[in-house]
Amino acid sequence: xxxxxxxxxxxxxxxxxxxxxxxxxxxxxxxxxxxxxxxxxxxxxxxxxxxxxxxxxxxxxxxxxxxxxxxxxxxxxxxxxxxxxxxxxxxxxxxxxxxxxxxxxxxxxxxx
Amino acid sequence: xxxxxxxxxxxxxxxxxxxxxxxxxxxxxxxxxxxxxxxxxxxxxxxxxxxxxxxxxxxxxxxxxxxxxxxxxxxxxxxxxxxxxxxxxxxxxxxxxxxxxxxxxxxxxxxx
Numbered sequence: 001x002x003x004x005x006x007x008x009x010x011x012x013x014x015x016x017x018x019x020x021x022x023x024x025x026x027x028x029x030x031x032x033x034x035x036x037x038x039x040x041x042x043x044x045x046x047x048x049x050x051x052x053x054x055x056x057x058x059x060x061x062x063x064x065x066x067x068x069x070x071x072x073x074x075x076x077x078x079x080x081x082x083x084x085x086x087x088x089x090x091x092x093x094x095x096x097x098x099x100x101x102x103x104x105x106x107x108x109x110x111x112x
Numbered sequence: 113x114x115x116x117x118x119x120x121x122x123x124x125x126x127x128x129x130x131x132x133x134x135x136x137x138x139x140x141x142x143x144x145x146x147x148x149x150x151x152x153x154x155x156x157x158x159x160x161x162x163x164x165x166x167x168x169x170x171x172x173x174x175x176x177x178x179x180x181x182x183x184x185x186x187x188x189x190x191x192x193x194x195x196x197x198x199x200x201x202x203x204x205x206x207x208x209x210x211x212x213x214x215x216x217x218x219x220x221x222x223x224x
Contacts, residue, residue, distance in 0.1 A: 004155075026145075031209045031210050033211075035212070036207070041216075042116075042214045042215060042217070043156075043203075043212075043214040043215045044214070045210075045211045045212060045213070048209060048210035048211060054204070055209065055210070056209055056211060057219070059120075059211075089158065091155065093210075095210065099161070100146065100158050100161045100212065101146065101212060102158060102160070103155050103156035103157075104150070104155050105154060105155035106154075106155050108153075111137075
């Protein structure tokens with residue numbers, strides 16, 4: 001069974017550009033999460049989808065970040081326009097119910 | 113506000129040694145606690161999940177304990193091996209949501 005997959009694995013963009021990160025959760029998992037780790041900080045929660053609905057988006061840093069999960073399957077996280085402080089690792093995770101949360105390999109974003 | 117602290121930040125031990133990693137949290141009202149492992153440049157691998165009603169969980173050479181009243185969890189690694197070298201992360205789940213609150217991690221090096 002495939003785990004949580006994320007694309008791209010690495011991305012280098014210029015300040016002001018747009019980047020879209022994609023996440024495919026484990027098949028059958030209704031819960032999908034986005035987290036990120038910026039340099040020197042701990043991993044922090046961004047938002048939580050239950051199927052296609054946003055359950056909790058309290059961690060989204062500002063309106064330059066837009067997450068979608070159309071159809072309740074894969075999700076995208078768009079950063080527009082990207083700023084230098086957005087550099088870091090963006091993790092996607094999924095779970096079924098209140099059980100173990102499984103993480104992907106992460107999308108490593110560098111904004112220059 | 114829930115805060116998670118992991119001590120020490122880094123640890124270096126000789127192969128074969130038994131070791132304990134510590135995690136403390138400020139609010140004892142948690143749903144569960146999860147220990148992860150992260151290898152350099154990789155994603156998070158779930159090691160153990162302890163529900164709030166449980167005291168410990170074991171998997172192979174790993175044993176995680178939970179003392180909610182004192183806000184502490186420990187990860188015990190028996191007979192450490194060089195392959196155990198990684199960053200170990202503790203995360204608490206405050207309620208029946210997907211929001212995990214992470215510590216900064218403990219980077220472990222096991223020397224042959």
